[in-house]
Amino acid sequence: xxxxxxxxxxxxxxxxxxxxxxxxILIVPPIVQMLVFGYAATFEIHNVSTVVLDQDHSQESxxxxxxxxxxxxxxxxxxxxxxxxxxxxxxRGDATVGLEIDAGFAQKLRxxxxxxxxxxxxxxxSNTALIASAYITQIAxxxxxxxxxxxxxxxAPQMIEQMPSxxxxxxxxxxxxxxxxxxxxPGVIGxxxxxxxxxxTSFAVVREREIGTLEQIMVTPIRPVEFILGKTLPFFLxxxxxxxxxxxxxxxxxxxxxxxxxxxxxxxxxxxxxxMLGVGxxxxxxxxxxxxxxxxxxFFIMPAITFSGFGFPIATMPQWLQYCTYxxxxxxxxxxxxxxxxxxxxMDILWPQMAAMAGLGLSLLTIAVLRFHKALD
Amino acid sequence: MSLTxxxxxxxxxVLHILRDSRSLxxxxxxxxxLMLLFGYGVNLDLKGLPVYVYDQDGSQQSQxxxxxxxxxxxxxxxxxxxxxxxxxxALDDGDAKMGxxxxxxxxxxxxxxxxxxxxxxxxxxxxNTANLLIGYAQGVMQGYSSGIEIDWLRKHGQSIQxxxxxxxxxxxxxxxxxSSAFIxxxxxxxxxxxxxxxxxxxxxxxxxxxxxxxxxxxxxxTAMEIMLGKLLPYFVIGMFDxxxxxxxxxxxxxxxxxxxxxxxxxxxxxFMIVVLALGFFVSVIAKSQLAASQxxxxxxxxxxxxxxxxxxxxxxxxxxLQWITRIFPARYYVSLLKQIFLKGSxxxxxxxxxxxxxxxxxxxxxxxxxxxxxxLE
Numbered sequence: 001x002x003x004x005x006x007x008x009x010x011x012x013x014x015x016x017x018x019x020x021x022x023x024x025i026l027i028v029p030p031i032v033q034m035l036v037f038g039y040a041a042t043f044e045i046h047n048v049s050t051v052v053l054d055q056d057h058s059q060e061s062x063x064x065x066x067x068x069x070x071x072x073x074x075x076x077x078x079x080x081x082x083x084x085x086x087x088x089x090x091x092r093g094d095a096t097v098g099l100e101i102d103a104g105f106a107q108k109l110r111x112x113x114x115x116x117x118x119x120x121x122x123x124x125x126s127n128t129a130l131i132a133s134a135y136i137t138q139i140a141x142x143x144x145x146x147x148x149x150x151x152x153x154x155x156a157p158q159m160i161e162q163m164p165s166x167x168x169x170x171x172x173x174x175x176x177x178x179x180x181x182x183x184x185x186p187g188v189i190g191x192x193x194x195x196x197x198x199x200x201t202s203f204a205v206v207r208e209r210e211i212g213t214l215e216q217i218m219v220t221p222i223r224p225v226e227f228i229l230g231k232t233l234p235f236f237l238x239x240x241x242x243x244x245x246x247x248x249x250x251x252x253x254x255x256x257x258x259x260x261x262x263x264x265x266x267x268x269x270x271x272x273x274x275x276m277l278g279v280g281x282x283x284x285x286x287x288x289x290x291x292x293x294x295x296x297x298x299f300f301i302m303p304a305i306t307f308s309g310f311g312f313p314i315a316t317m318p319q320w321l322q323y324c325t326y327x328x329x330x331x332x333x334x335x336x337x338x339x340x341x342x343x344x345x346x347m348d349i350l351w352p353q354m355a356a357m358a359g360l361g362l363s364l365l366t367i368a369v370l371r372f373h374k375a376l377d
Numbered sequence: 378m379s380l381t382x383x384x385x386x387x388x389x390x391v392l393h394i395l396r397d398s399r400s401l402x403x404x405x406x407x408x409x410x411l412m413l414l415f416g417y418g419v420n421l422d423l424k425g426l427p428v429y430v431y432d433q434d435g436s437q438q439s440q441x442x443x444x445x446x447x448x449x450x451x452x453x454x455x456x457x458x459x460x461x462x463x464x465x466x467a468l469d470d471g472d473a474k475m476g477x478x479x480x481x482x483x484x485x486x487x488x489x490x491x492x493x494x495x496x497x498x499x500x501x502x503x504x505n506t507a508n509l510l511i512g513y514a515q516g517v518m519q520g521y522s523s524g525i526e527i528d529w530l531r532k533h534g535q536s537i538q539x540x541x542x543x544x545x546x547x548x549x550x551x552x553x554x555x556s557s558a559f560i561x562x563x564x565x566x567x568x569x570x571x572x573x574x575x576x577x578x579x580x581x582x583x584x585x586x587x588x589x590x591x592x593x594x595x596x597x598x599t600a601m602e603i604m605l606g607k608l609l610p611y612f613v614i615g616m617f618d619x620x621x622x623x624x625x626x627x628x629x630x631x632x633x634x635x636x637x638x639x640x641x642x643x644x645x646x647x648f649m650i651v652v653l654a655l656g657f658f659v660s661v662i663a664k665s666q667l668a669a670s671q672x673x674x675x676x677x678x679x680x681x682x683x684x685x686x687x688x689x690x691x692x693x694x695x696x697x698l699q700w701i702t703r704i705f706p707a708r709y710y711v712s713l714l715k716q717i718f719l720k721g722s723x724x725x726x727x728x729x730x731x732x733x734x735x736x737x738x739x740x741x742x743x744x745x746x747x748x749x750x751x752x753l754e
Contacts, residue, residue, distance in 0.1 A: 019665070021663065039698045040689055044504065117545065118547070123551035126422070128693075129548050130509065134512035138516065142519075145523065148539070151540065155535060162489075162491065163530065172499045291580065291583060299403075302411065303418075311688070313421075313506055321417055
């Protein structure tokens with residue numbers, strides 16, 4: 001048995017590694033994708049192009065505008081003179097935020113009335129608009145706060161010392177600089193592995209069927225179990241190699257910290273790879289051509305990634321969809337990846353994820369092997 | 378070039394597609410699936426995020442503050458714990474996105490006077506969520522603190538007008554900051570990349586792999602006729618899918634459609650030519666289906682997903698990468714889609730994207746034809 005399995009493994013490795021293009025596929029696309037993702041995937045906002053129309057021309061309005069000018073999130077490009085210009089600039093996409101301070105702003109502030117600031121945000125990108133609005137509100141509140149302190153200081157300077165005030169001390173844990181890259185890089189490791197292992201595994205079997213070599217193998221004394229092991233083991237090892245490669249690029253190039261234990265990540269990766277091999281094999285049992293395999297794989301990969309919490313929070317999905325996410329093995333692997341990379345947590349926290357992946361992996365693999373047996377008989 | 382021969386090749390290709398039920402299903406189900414995936418699965422507007430509180434003070438004042446958080450739609454206080462480790466554990470587990478810790482001397486400091494700090498521990502693995510959470514929490518806190526200050530001053534005989542600035546934000550083009558309105562127009566580009574490049578490159582690579590392309594070449598059909606005949610059915614399918622997607626976007630997800638259907642059809646046709654030419658070119662240079670599908674993924678689907686502004690704002694990427702996005706046609710198409718759907722920009726404003734897209738269509742069609750000729754010789 002071991003002898004036959006060994007021969008089968010040798011054959012598979014030769015087949016995968018002999019072709020220059022396949023060798024290329026195993027190494028270059030994952031690295032390119034890691035790099036592109038690392039640089040392109042960001043929900044952070046900086047230097048949002050902003051135009052200002054200050055019709056109040058007061059000390060107060062200038063003070064408020066200067067808070068925007070000095071903020072790293074906004075890039076105040078122009079001071080306008082006419083409110084029609086705002087419409088025009090935003091329509092053309094030359095400005096994302098338009099700030100309009102009407103005449104009477106300072107007067108209202110001094111009287112203790114509510115002083116309005118009009119803000120127009122281009123919300124074609126709703127995420128940029130959302131975060132920009134949050135920052136705008138923060139800046140306006142900060143302005144109001146210090147204006148109030150100044151006023152108290154003028155009226156009753158002796159009291160400011162004793163006056164109670166409450167402030168929020170914010171502590172962003174695990175990712176103190178709020179870097180998008182730290183969030184995305186561990187996730188990319190998981191999604192790239194998904195794509196690679198599933199396509200490779202399903203293609204490997206279907207290809208043999210398509211060109212007719214599967215029948216040739218079946219007439220040899222090899223047993224189905226040996227065949228399946230021989231087909232999946234190489235991709236398991238290749239998968240591990242690629243996980244390490246992508247993880248290494250992510251860690252060294254993008255300087256994402258790794259705070260947990262290697263063995264925890266490794267255990268998670270092994271369990272996750274078992275799930276992916278199961279899916280790949282399953283796809284190969286229902287496809288007779290490589291094109292069909294590709295199409296079927298695509299139908300699995302897209303939802304698996306979208307519902308994994310890879311880039312879009314699961315908490316904001318509709319409830320029924322949140323239940324669906326439990327079926328995606330990637331969901332659990334991402335928690336392990338982010339847990340070991342950023343949070344530095346261990347098995348005591350991550351065991352439910354490990355258990356879920358082990359359960360999913362075993363059932364997927366069992367179904368795949370049973371189906372495969374049938375297909376071979 | 379003979380139209381009869383061209384149509385004969387096209388007819389053969391249509392038969393191929395119709396015979397293979399899986400390929401046929403991708404043509405119809407894939408656009409619908411992708412639309413639903415992104416329409417329901419992506420929501421970046423966070424509401425009701427789980428918060429743990431550790432109130433060391435347990436006074437009337439601290440409860441007042443917590444009520445302010447509770448009544449804010451962005452926070453959902455799920456549990457009050459009695460130990461600091463309860464909060465940290467919840468963050469490690471991912472059960473809470475934020476932990477609010479109120480110090481034991483909170484009410485005492487408020488009555489005695491002087492500054493007091495409330496801690497907000499935020500799980501910042503997802504920087505986007507953390508950023509918004511911190512912003513909203515600061516807003517709640519400043520409102521509370523300002524009230525405390527004014528009350529205290531009044532009690533000590535200083536009547537002072539509270540300062541209030543209200544930010545009146547209008548979000549143009551996407552008034553409700555609806556994530557789906559921002560995401561869905563771009564999904565069209567993804568669908569077309571899959572249909573155009575993925576499916577085409579696989580179909581044609583299969584002919585090379587099986588040797589049936591040589592058979593086709595030995596017939597009197599010219600290279601141009603083969604190419605156009607093969608691509609014509611996919612062009613029709615792609616345009617059909619655009620119509621399906623537009624219908625779902627407008628009819629099901631209520632994405633506004635402010636432009637004209639004519640510009641939508643025109644720019645979609647241009648982009649279809651681009652992806653078809655790319656898919657064809659890839660299948661000519663890559664011998665195997667595996668290589669063709671991976672390369673097609675890398676040069677069409679990935680840029681359409683990452684480098685097009687579909688999800689991640691191009692202005693926020695590093696400058697070098699911003700330049701790179703210009704060499705991927707998806708960028709122009711996604712920008713056109715967003716303008717056509719959300720802004721309803723006049724044709725003159727669309728020219729900035731239409732011109733490069735046209736140039737790409739011509740250039741790539743030429744490259745594809747050339748490479749095919751060369752391969753034949």
